[in-house]
Amino acid sequence: MSNNSSAAASEIECDFDGVLMRPFDPCDHDLDANFRLTRFADLSERTKKMPKDVLSKLMSIELKVKGQKETKPEPEPEPQQPKNALDISARGSVFTKPTTLFGDLQLVQGTDFGYPIIDDPYLMGKIACANVLGDVYAKGVVACDNMLMLLAVSTHMTEKERDTILPIMMRGFKDCAMKAGVNVTGGQSVVNRWCIVGGVATSVCKEIEIIQPNKAVPGDVLLLTKPLGTHVALNLHKWMTADGDKWKFLKHSFSEEEVGKAHSMAVKSMCRLNRITAQLMHKYGAHGAIAIAEHGLLGHAETLAACQQNDVALSICNMPVINRMASVATQCGDSFQLMRGRCPEHSGGLLICMDREASIEFCKEMITMEGPSARSWIIGIVAKGDKTVNFSKQRVIDVNI
Amino acid sequence: MSNNSSAAASEIECDFDGVLMRPFDPCDHDLDANFRLTRFADLSERTKKMPKDVLSKLMSIELKVKGQKETKPEPEPEPQQPKNALDISARGSVFTKPTTLFGDLQLVQGTDFGYPIIDDPYLMGKIACANVLGDVYAKGVVACDNMLMLLAVSTHMTEKERDTILPIMMRGFKDCAMKAGVNVTGGQSVVNRWCIVGGVATSVCKEIEIIQPNKAVPGDVLLLTKPLGTHVALNLHKWMTADGDKWKFLKHSFSEEEVGKAHSMAVKSMCRLNRITAQLMHKYGAHGAIAIAEHGLLGHAETLAACQQNDVALSICNMPVINRMASVATQCGDSFQLMRGRCPEHSGGLLICMDREASIEFCKEMITMEGPSARSWIIGIVAKGDKTVNFSKQRVIDVNI
Numbered sequence: 001m002s003n004n005s006s007a008a009a010s011e012i013e014c015d016f017d018g019v020l021m022r023p024f025d026p027c028d029h030d031l032d033a034n035f036r037l038t039r040f041a042d043l044s045e046r047t048k049k050m051p052k053d054v055l056s057k058l059m060s061i062e063l064k065v066k067g068q069k070e071t072k073p074e075p076e077p078e079p080q081q082p083k084n085a086l087d088i089s090a091r092g093s094v095f096t097k098p099t100t101l102f103g104d105l106q107l108v109q110g111t112d113f114g115y116p117i118i119d120d121p122y123l124m125g126k127i128a129c130a131n132v133l134g135d136v137y138a139k140g141v142v143a144c145d146n147m148l149m150l151l152a153v154s155t156h157m158t159e160k161e162r163d164t165i166l167p168i169m170m171r172g173f174k175d176c177a178m179k180a181g182v183n184v185t186g187g188q189s190v191v192n193r194w195c196i197v198g199g200v201a202t203s204v205c206k207e208i209e210i211i212q213p214n215k216a217v218p219g220d221v222l223l224l225t226k227p228l229g230t231h232v233a234l235n236l237h238k239w240m241t242a243d244g245d246k247w248k249f250l251k252h253s254f255s256e257e258e259v260g261k262a263h264s265m266a267v268k269s270m271c272r273l274n275r276i277t278a279q280l281m282h283k284y285g286a287h288g289a290i291a292i293a294e295h296g297l298l299g300h301a302e303t304l305a306a307c308q309q310n311d312v313a314l315s316i317c318n319m320p321v322i323n324r325m326a327s328v329a330t331q332c333g334d335s336f337q338l339m340r341g342r343c344p345e346h347s348g349g350l351l352i353c354m355d356r357e358a359s360i361e362f363c364k365e366m367i368t369m370e371g372p373s374a375r376s377w378i379i380g381i382v383a384k385g386d387k388t389v390n391f392s393k394q395r396v397i398d399v400n401i
Numbered sequence: 402m403s404n405n406s407s408a409a410a411s412e413i414e415c416d417f418d419g420v421l422m423r424p425f426d427p428c429d430h431d432l433d434a435n436f437r438l439t440r441f442a443d444l445s446e447r448t449k450k451m452p453k454d455v456l457s458k459l460m461s462i463e464l465k466v467k468g469q470k471e472t473k474p475e476p477e478p479e480p481q482q483p484k485n486a487l488d489i490s491a492r493g494s495v496f497t498k499p500t501t502l503f504g505d506l507q508l509v510q511g512t513d514f515g516y517p518i519i520d521d522p523y524l525m526g527k528i529a530c531a532n533v534l535g536d537v538y539a540k541g542v543v544a545c546d547n548m549l550m551l552l553a554v555s556t557h558m559t560e561k562e563r564d565t566i567l568p569i570m571m572r573g574f575k576d577c578a579m580k581a582g583v584n585v586t587g588g589q590s591v592v593n594r595w596c597i598v599g600g601v602a603t604s605v606c607k608e609i610e611i612i613q614p615n616k617a618v619p620g621d622v623l624l625l626t627k628p629l630g631t632h633v634a635l636n637l638h639k640w641m642t643a644d645g646d647k648w649k650f651l652k653h654s655f656s657e658e659e660v661g662k663a664h665s666m667a668v669k670s671m672c673r674l675n676r677i678t679a680q681l682m683h684k685y686g687a688h689g690a691i692a693i694a695e696h697g698l699l700g701h702a703e704t705l706a707a708c709q710q711n712d713v714a715l716s717i718c719n720m721p722v723i724n725r726m727a728s729v730a731t732q733c734g735d736s737f738q739l740m741r742g743r744c745p746e747h748s749g750g751l752l753i754c755m756d757r758e759a760s761i762e763f764c765k766e767m768i769t770m771e772g773p774s775a776r777s778w779i780i781g782i783v784a785k786g787d788k789t790v791n792f793s794k795q796r797v798i799d800v801n802i
Contacts, residue, residue: 054563107603107605109547109549109586109587109601111549111588113551145508146508146510148510148512150551162455188514188599190515190516192594192597193593193595194594196593202510204506204508204605
């Protein structure tokens with residue numbers, strides 16, 4: 001990275017969370033200047049999540065074994081579920097525990113784990129935590145009760161690297177959890193080829209604390225609470241840092257400063273909790289929400305549409321994207337699939353169905369409470385329909401906050 | 402593997418769980434005859450968990466950054482905890498949620514994830530599930546409310562292998578959860594160099610449902626509810642299957658049939674839930690327990706000793722080990738550290754502190770309820786002491802059930 005973009009990044013990260021903080025520099029920790037956390041996961045740019053269609057396929061596959069005499073006692077399948085269905089594509093889960101003494105309790109959980117996507121271990125820990133909490137907040141649950149952390153140290157790390165990086169990453173995770181008002185009480189760590197960071201968020205609550213995702217009505221609008229394009233910004237920044245062919249091709253169209261700013265905006269956005277969003281969803285009567293993550297805006301919108309009680313369809317017409325990242329994606333021949341709605345997001349915002357008038361007040365109050373970086377966008381509408389998503393002719397909104 | 406041991410394994414696995422079930426054969430699924438699930442994690446024999454001392458070290462490391470002007474607001478540290486302490490070595494966690502309406506609620510959680518240790522994907526799923534539940538049962542909690550599954554598909558698997566193996570593994574996990582009376586409601590799956598399987602178990606319960614681990618008194622005995630040596634048996638079986646130098650050295654002392662039987666006993670033991678154990682811990686007034694896992698008998702005994710309220714020490718004098726596996730470990734120069742108490746176990750039994758007379762009845766009732774394979778052993782005593790473990794002059798009990 002040239003001094004130029006380094007300076008830009010430094011300037012921006014300085015006021016991160018209103019706190020004076022220098023960007024991570026390996027040399028500050030006696031590590032090699034070329035140390036990069038993101039190198040401890042060499043899957044390159046492809047998404048490290050299982051594609052949604054693969055997961056659906058796996059979960060519906062019947063166990064057919066050639067010539068196997070299966071005499072296992074077979075529990076009765078639940079109605080309308082394939083015999084072996086097991087929905088592990090739902091990162092979040094809600095379980096109702098009927099209790100005689102004190103009414104039904106709800107157990108709301110979210111889990112995720114993945115590989116480092118930025119080089120700063122402290123911020124990486126924060127992002128991992130904010131990401132896991134995202135699924136709990138999407139259900140309107142504001143109070144998370146317990147967090148577990150999932151970690152893997154890379155077999156390719158030296159002892160020095162491990163002893164330096166992991167405590168910082170754990171600290172970032174813990175600090176983010178603290179901001180969410182919850183403690184990290186346990187977890188598990190393994191040794192893996194790639195470094196892994198993730199966690200489990202759990203809330204025990206009453207029904208009234210949960211906003212069911214399935215109550216959208218025609219006339220609602222669709223709100224998105226963080227800009228898209230995190231995945232593009234992260235990759236572009238990586239290419240620039242590596243100074244390889246991809247950057248040589250793109251550098252004629254994008255300045256290092258632009259890339260630094262986009263990366264910084266992505267990092268801020270990924271670190272930001274959706275907690276106040278969840279609070280305001282209650283205040284403004286949201287009709288359902290979903291966190292935007294690895295399946296991209298369209299992937300998660302489809303999940304939200306499919307679970308609706310009413311015969312509605314979601315129409316998406318606006319795409320708020322981190323400044324210039326839509327242009328980057330287009331120049332890359334849309335290998336990111338951003339404009340097709342399939343580009344993964346990391347620790348993304350919530351996609352919320354809400355009454356139109358309430359949504360205006362919601363957006364205003366978000367900014368009042370969290371500042372100008374908490375902008376939300378009306379990106380579409382809910383109309384009568386067949387529980388699908390209308391996704392064509394999107395207008396890109398370049399976001400610069 | 403020769404036909405001989407294959408037949409032995411087949412014979413034994415046939416009556417697994419009282420159910421007619423053929424051992425997994427890749428050819429039954431149109432996979433290559435040489436397909437081995439355990440090959441999708443090439444860490445060889447070393448443990449894939451972070452050693453306990455490394456974890457302790459990482460968790461107590463202060464964040465010292467050369468020349469960093471840290472002005473982050475520092476939350477007050479909890480008393481007697483290092484500033485950045487975060488105990489993720491505790492796979493299980495108990496969180497108390499004070500509630501005004503209906504008394505304190507307890508949230509008991511366990512999590513673990515790791516790599517395939519056997520080649521049968523169905524049984525591997527079962528073992529992963531039983532293992533995760535182990536930490537919840539160790540706290541006396543019988544009713545688990547919710548399970549999440551953590552999965553990674555290996556980048557080295559073909560699509561065919563992935564589509565064959567994963568649904569079977571998920572089915573095993575789900576079936577085991579069902580046996581424990583709990584549903585798998587969500588989870589997360591990623592793409593990883595190595596295959597990963599694990600999960601999260603959560604129970605919301607009242608205080609009375611929990612057995613605190615810290616109530617041991619002098620005069621108690623130490624009960625162990627599953628034999629040790631799973632790790633040795635798994636490795637030995639792998640060596641035999643590969644027919645390499647290690648097996649050539651050991652085959653003069655151990656027959657294929659013996660290895661097949663030991664492996665089979667290990668698999669059965671790892672699949673078995675500690676649920677009835679947890680039930681009987683209540684009935685017979687256990688004074689605390691811990692699940693035996695990656696840190697070995699001594700490692701976990703030390704954790705149990707250290708958390709005691711009373712000034713007690715644990716003395717371990719018996720080592721029940723899967724038949725002949727202590728001998729294997731000794732012949733390997735104790736690279737397994739079995740006789741030093743540090744050999745990892747997979748989905749191990751519970752180490753329980755209990756009144757001596759009660760323990761006799763406990764052992765009897767375990768067998769009445771679960772059959773002869775549910776044997777427990779008195780392996781030591783609780784005496785006055787300084788919260789440490791006395792671990793010397795162990796007598797090996799060769800277990801053949």
